Amino acid sequence: MRxxxxxxxxxxxxITKGFLDWxxxxxxxxICLQEIKANEDQIPTNEITAAGxxxxxxxxxxxxxxxxxxxxxxIEPKKILYGTxxxxxxxxxxxxxxxxxxxxVMSLYLPSGTNIxxxxxxxxxxxxxxxxxxxxxxxxxxxxxxxxxxxCHEAIDIHDPIRNxxxxxxxxxxxxxxxxxMKSGFVDSFxxxxxxxxxxxxWSYRAGARANNKGWRIDYNLVxxxxxxxxxxxxxxxxxxHSDHCPILVEID
Numbered sequence: 467m468r469x470x471x472x473x474x475x476x477x478x479x480x481i482t483k484g485f486l487d488w489x490x491x492x493x494x495x496x497i498c499l500q501e502i503k504a505n506e507d508q509i510p511t512n513e514i515t516a517a518g519x520x521x522x523x524x525x526x527x528x529x530x531x532x533x534x535x536x537x538x539x540x541i542e543p544k545k546i547l548y549g550t551x552x553x554x555x556x557x558x559x560x561x562x563x564x565x566x567x568x569x570x571v572m573s574l575y576l577p578s579g580t581n582i583x584x585x586x587x588x589x590x591x592x593x594x595x596x597x598x599x600x601x602x603x604x605x606x607x608x609x610x611x612x613x614x615x616x617x618c619h620e621a622i623d624i625h626d627p628i629r630n631x632x633x634x635x636x637x638x639x640x641x642x643x644x645x646x647x648m649k650s651g652f653v654d655s656f657x658x659x660x661x662x663x664x665x666x667x668x669w670s671y672r673a674g675a676r677a678n679n680k681g682w683r684i685d686y687n688l689v690x691x692x693x694x695x696x697x698x699x700x701x702x703x704x705x706x707x708h709s710d711h712c713p714i715l716v717e718i719d
Contacts, residue, residue: 467717467718468567468715468717469494470494470497471574471714472508473501474499474501475709476503477503477509477536478503479708483707484708486513488706489517489519492706492715496564496571497538498612499536499573500535506524512653514538514685518540521537523562524536526559527560533556533560533575535562535573536713537562537564543565547562547565548562549561550594555598560574561592562577564699569608571612572613577591579635579640589643592647607692610686610687610688610690612686612703612714613685619641622637622709623683625666625681626688637681649693652690653693655687655697659700659701660700660701660702664679665702667681667684668681668684668685668710689718696718698718699716700716701714703715
């Protein structure tokens with residue numbers, strides 16, 4: 467199974483930049499999207515079906531034009547779960563899960579902490595999400611949690627760890643949380659295969675950051691430990707430029 471995660475920063479904008487042509491070439495079995503910034507009736511679903519993805523599931527935020535996640539699939543899932551059932555998390559449309567035959571794939575968009583109020587919301591979300599996943603693993607052990615975590619794990623995952631150490635996304639508390647989350651039973655699929663520096667998935671639109679590769683690796687395909695032996699490949703796909711993020715891929719046998 468080829469699984470891609472991609473924060474498209476607006477699905478309609480991404481489509482105008484050639485997203486659907488790229489999607490057909492990339493040809494994942496399942497693609498998890500974040501920040502779709504649209505309701506389903508605003509999305510050209512027929513065009514997405516024509517691109518090879520008849521199974522489309524959208525979970526939008528209550529606030530229009532904000533947040534939202536989706537899963538597009540070539541394979542029909544056995545079950546779709548919209549949100550987590552936790553109101554403080556779900557009104558912003560940040561989680562959707564598709565259960566397939568023996569693998570469950572989640573698209574996650576974890577909040578950013580751009581100001582003090584949002585940072586508090588982010589930490590609350592992180593705590594609630596950890597509790598939610600701890601319970602989920604008991605009934606759904608084969609999990610792939612794809613998405614934009616809005617956190618760099620290690621210094622290798624950010625272009626300037628010294629200057630950014632007090633910036634949300636690289637705060638010690640955030641890094642400690644994602645480290646603990648991984649150690650609770652997940653593999654960072656990209657780092658499992660690639661230990662090299664200067665590998666990023668998001669770049670600011672400012673000051674030529676992408677052209678100069680001054681980026682952050684904040685997007686992850688985290689795979690349950692018990693699926694570790696079935697992973698065959700994991701890569702970042704920086705050539706796709708429909709967003710300020712780029713897609714990330716994991717392949718599971």
